[in-house]
Amino acid sequence: MATTPYFCSLMWTRKLKLRLSFFAGLLCWLLFTIFDLYQLFIERYQLQADLSDLLPQVLFTGFVLSTLVYFRYIITKAESINFMDLLWRVFITGLITTVGSLLIRLFFYVFDKSAISENPVTINFFYHILIALVVIFLVSTFVVWKRLILYQKNKNLIQIWSFFEYALLGSLLFDLFGNKFLSINFNIAFIFLGGFALVLSFNLKWIAYLNFKQKWKSILFILLSGIYVYHFLLNLINFSSTEVLTIDLLDRSYVVSLFVFIILYSSISVLVTLFNLPTSSVFERKLQEAIDFQKLSHLPKGDTSVENTADLLIESSMSAVFADAAWLEVKGAKPILITRGLSKESVIEIKSLVKQESVRAVLSMTSNGEVAHNKSIATLQHDDFKSIIAVPIMVQEKQLGSLVLLQEVAEAFNREMVEIIITFVNQASISIENAKLIREAIETERYKEELKIAKNVQKSLLPQKLIHNDSFDVLAYSMAADEVGGDYYDLVEPTKGVFSLIIGDVSGKGTSAAFNMAQMKGIFHSLVLQKGSPKDFMQKANKALSGCLEKSSFITAIYFEINTKARSIAFSRAGHCPPIFYSAQSKTTSFLECNGLGLGILRNSDFNQYVEEKKITYSPGDILLLYTDGIVEAKNATGLQFGAENLKNSLLTHLDKPLDQLRDGMISDLITFLDGVTLDDDYTLTLVKFEK
Amino acid sequence: MVNIQIQNDPAFDLLSVSGEIDASSSIELDDAIISAVATPTTKLIVDLSGLDYISSAGLGVFISHLEDIQQKGKRLVLFGLKEKVFEVFRILGLEQIITIVHSKEDAIQI
Numbered sequence: 001m002a003t004t005p006y007f008c009s010l011m012w013t014r015k016l017k018l019r020l021s022f023f024a025g026l027l028c029w030l031l032f033t034i035f036d037l038y039q040l041f042i043e044r045y046q047l048q049a050d051l052s053d054l055l056p057q058v059l060f061t062g063f064v065l066s067t068l069v070y071f072r073y074i075i076t077k078a079e080s081i082n083f084m085d086l087l088w089r090v091f092i093t094g095l096i097t098t099v100g101s102l103l104i105r106l107f108f109y110v111f112d113k114s115a116i117s118e119n120p121v122t123i124n125f126f127y128h129i130l131i132a133l134v135v136i137f138l139v140s141t142f143v144v145w146k147r148l149i150l151y152q153k154n155k156n157l158i159q160i161w162s163f164f165e166y167a168l169l170g171s172l173l174f175d176l177f178g179n180k181f182l183s184i185n186f187n188i189a190f191i192f193l194g195g196f197a198l199v200l201s202f203n204l205k206w207i208a209y210l211n212f213k214q215k216w217k218s219i220l221f222i223l224l225s226g227i228y229v230y231h232f233l234l235n236l237i238n239f240s241s242t243e244v245l246t247i248d249l250l251d252r253s254y255v256v257s258l259f260v261f262i263i264l265y266s267s268i269s270v271l272v273t274l275f276n277l278p279t280s281s282v283f284e285r286k287l288q289e290a291i292d293f294q295k296l297s298h299l300p301k302g303d304t305s306v307e308n309t310a311d312l313l314i315e316s317s318m319s320a321v322f323a324d325a326a327w328l329e330v331k332g333a334k335p336i337l338i339t340r341g342l343s344k345e346s347v348i349e350i351k352s353l354v355k356q357e358s359v360r361a362v363l364s365m366t367s368n369g370e371v372a373h374n375k376s377i378a379t380l381q382h383d384d385f386k387s388i389i390a391v392p393i394m395v396q397e398k399q400l401g402s403l404v405l406l407q408e409v410a411e412a413f414n415r416e417m418v419e420i421i422i423t424f425v426n427q428a429s430i431s432i433e434n435a436k437l438i439r440e441a442i443e444t445e446r447y448k449e450e451l452k453i454a455k456n457v458q459k460s461l462l463p464q465k466l467i468h469n470d471s472f473d474v475l476a477y478s479m480a481a482d483e484v485g486g487d488y489y490d491l492v493e494p495t496k497g498v499f500s501l502i503i504g505d506v507s508g509k510g511t512s513a514a515f516n517m518a519q520m521k522g523i524f525h526s527l528v529l530q531k532g533s534p535k536d537f538m539q540k541a542n543k544a545l546s547g548c549l550e551k552s553s554f555i556t557a558i559y560f561e562i563n564t565k566a567r568s569i570a571f572s573r574a575g576h577c578p579p580i581f582y583s584a585q586s587k588t589t590s591f592l593e594c595n596g597l598g599l600g601i602l603r604n605s606d607f608n609q610y611v612e613e614k615k616i617t618y619s620p621g622d623i624l625l626l627y628t629d630g631i632v633e634a635k636n637a638t639g640l641q642f643g644a645e646n647l648k649n650s651l652l653t654h655l656d657k658p659l660d661q662l663r664d665g666m667i668s669d670l671i672t673f674l675d676g677v678t679l680d681d682d683y684t685l686t687l688v689k690f691e692k
Numbered sequence: 693m694v695n696i697q698i699q700n701d702p703a704f705d706l707l708s709v710s711g712e713i714d715a716s717s718s719i720e721l722d723d724a725i726i727s728a729v730a731t732p733t734t735k736l737i738v739d740l741s742g743l744d745y746i747s748s749a750g751l752g753v754f755i756s757h758l759e760d761i762q763q764k765g766k767r768l769v770l771f772g773l774k775e776k777v778f779e780v781f782r783i784l785g786l787e788q789i790i791t792i793v794h795s796k797e798d799a800i801q802i
Contacts, residue, residue: 597785
């Protein structure tokens with residue numbers, strides 16, 4: 001717990017300093033008074049005592065410094081909200097100290113010309129009390145003035161102020177030498193400090209932040225403080241004239257300088273505040289406009305968003321241009337008509353009365369969005385209203401609504417007012433538009449998320465791993481143009497050593513193609529189990545698809561039955577791109593032609609007559625290449641198609657490589673050909689290489 | 693982009709299709725065929741000599757009207773196909789069920 005004392009000391013510091021300075025001040029004043037009175041007593045009875053003349057002076061200085069420290073801690077920094085608190089403090093401190101000083105005067109008034117009132121000890125005793133009151137008032141007022149001057153300070157100001165404050169402290173030491181009022185040294189110090197005080201007195205930024213009422217209040221407070229100052233000076237001069245004082249406050253340049261500084265700053269403050277009174281309402285209005293503008297910038301949230309923004313817009317616009325009435329109209333699915341100071345019937349009436357073309361356009365929601373002050377103001381021949389401002393509310397370059405402001409007086413609106421209204425309306429439009437865009441973005445994001453799910457689902461429809469035995473190796477590559485696509489390939493082994501391989505392409509692309517592809521997969525997996533011939537498969541598949549494909553959709557496919565025992569391939573083609581077969585023996589490629597018709601084109605038994613089946617044998621090293629039309633119809637920037645010939649050549653180029661490198665080589669050939677153009681169709685490549 | 697012109701003759705309807713037919717322009721082709729099928733003629737001739745490309749969606753449009761045309765006792769004849777376009781029809785097997793000829797004269801005569 002080593003840190004605890006440290007935190008405690010931090011917490012106690014301010015309180016401790018306050019108490020210390022308070023007691024130090026009290027002690028200094030008591031000692032100062034006692035010493036002075038004791039000295040007077042010695043003089044009076046001509047006793048011999050060796051007391052230094054300097055001691056009371058030091059004690060007085062200590063008292064002043066302690067008071068200064070005390071008030072510095074008690075009066076905090078000026079903020080725009082506590083200017084009135086600071087002035088109120090000056091007023092109250094002044095009131096209390098003045099009451100004390102009045103009591104002293106009352107005493108001398110009551111006991112006028114009596115022995116007790118002419119006794120130097122009595123006079124000095126009361127004078128010391130007065131000293132304490134005057135110092136407390138002067139120092140506390142000085143600290144308040146300091147806080148006000150240093151409101152919104154800059155480096156220069158701080159430098160000048162520090163210099164002034166150090167010079168004042170210097171004058172405290174200077175006073176130790178006991179220069180009399182109006183001596184040469186006194187005058188030099190006094191003029192020097194007075195000059196600084198004058199310069200500093202023109203730092204009055206805080207006045208601008210007072211509203212009309214506060215300005216009146218502050219004038220009152222400062223004027224009353226002026227009365228206190230006048231009273232204190234009168235009292236001090238009265239004492240000074242008795243000529244029995246051991247110490248005269250008016251001989252001290254520090255005190256006189258403080259008086260001068262406080263009087264200077266007070267008078268200038270009062271004058272400036274007074275001259276600021278007429279413009280204060282304008283300043284307040286501008287401030288309100290800024291606040292309203294800032295409020296309008298906030299993004300509207302929730303269902304009532306547009307209504308809230310509309311309310312705020314109409315309120316702030318009306319107060320900005322002193323309108324007597326206004327309405328705000330928003331068209332759309334949920335039209336809004338908000339009126340202030342007039343009925344909905346009057347709105348229709350006024351609309352028919354407007355003669356100026358540009359204003360009529362705004363009112364009938366056909367404005368082109370061009371707003372200018374001379375096109376927004378018009379005069380009215382209406383019983384209640386004579387002036388009108390109409391500004392369109394534009395969202396995405398279309399007029400969404402209009403804001404109309406009315407005045408009972410003719411020619412009440414000016415260019416500046418229109419500009420404020422336009423600014424308000426623009427800001428509100430931006431807020432409404434932003435809210436709309438965010439809603440749309442969220443919606444789009446949701447669709448994207450759904451498509452991502454669809455993509456993952458579809459990915460799982462394609463085999464993750466193609467089964468095969470040691471007679472052949474097989475690899476596939478598939479890419480969809482959109483999130484989901486319509487290409488399909490699959491490989492199963494219904495009988496040992498006999499594989500069923502399919503490649504299919506659903507017409508169209510995107511979501512509908514993806515659904516049809518899923519149906520094709522279902523049909524493939526169920527028909528494969530029936531172990532029919534490829535021709536059989538196509539006929540049954542066409543029958544099954546006829547019932548579930550929409551009229552304009554069809555599917556092209558090739559079905560292979562690879563018998564690894566007999567080294568034979570039986571196949572049937574339904575409108576799909578003819579596969580390319582590479583013979584290792586003759587080192588040539590050929591298309592596996594076979595008549596056929598796309599699935600779903602003829603949806604009756606007529607289809608069956610068009611289906612053919614062919615059978616070939618293979619040898620080790622032979623390659624079967626299956627592809628979809630997305631590859632051969634892929635176009636580059638010049639509009640040239642990749643074509644079947646390029647594909648064949650690509651196969652020959654990479655022939656000797658391992659199967660995965662062969663596939664990657666062919667894909668990279670296609671990408672090189674496209675040269676940056678993205679494919680707008682799904683494409684799939686399947687390679688089968690026979691090993692033995 | 694596709695450009696389709698319809699010419700109604702007492703004996704036949706002639707659609708001249710040029711440009712490219714993809715998923716979006718296939719809707720125009722669909723509309724044109726629907727209006728041509730509705731006429732009382734017995735033959736629908738489609739001039740594809742200006743056609744550069746047809747996507748599977750475009751082929752789907754022809755396919756979707758085959759049954760309808762047959763039921764109305766009409767005959768669909770295509771002519772003037774460029775080699776590339778004909779290849780697409782051939783691969784799909786459509787040349788077996790749609791009459792495809794070389795010239796307009798052949799198409800009218802058939």
